[in-house]
Amino acid sequence: MMRCLACIFGMLLWSAPHALEYSVDTIAEVREGEVARYYPNSVRDKFDERLFEVMIRTVDTESVAPQALFSRRITYRVRCDIKELAPYVIDLRNFEGKSLKMIMIPPGAEDFHKPALGSREDDWLWQACG
Secondary structure, eight states: OHHHHHHHHHHHHHHHHHHHHTOHHHHHSOOTTEEEEEEEEEEEEETTEEEEEEEEEESOGGGSOTTSOOEEEEEEEEETTTTEEEEEEEEEEOTTSOEEEEEEOOTTTOOOBOOOTTSHHHHHHHHHHO
């Protein structure tokens, strides 16, 4: 019994740092070796918020296996009146464009934030809100 509890405790300790690696904000970040493209035609209104989409993909297409993660389509929710945004839907795709996994943040669970002045996200927010 004690051995079983020790194993469970060890698994919890081991998984905690790795869980942070896959947070929504971390997945939505543009990392080294990636490019992001804002789609102005994706801007639309829903209730009191505005939505827009961004595609983030790997630059080096030759280093990606066919079924590996190649790109992420991120739909952002924007509150134009207070200049905040939050990832809403993240669609993880392979090299062929097929969806591998879709992550949706339910209303009320999102973490809106003001992007840093002059950042890529700040530019997207201003383009979406006008």
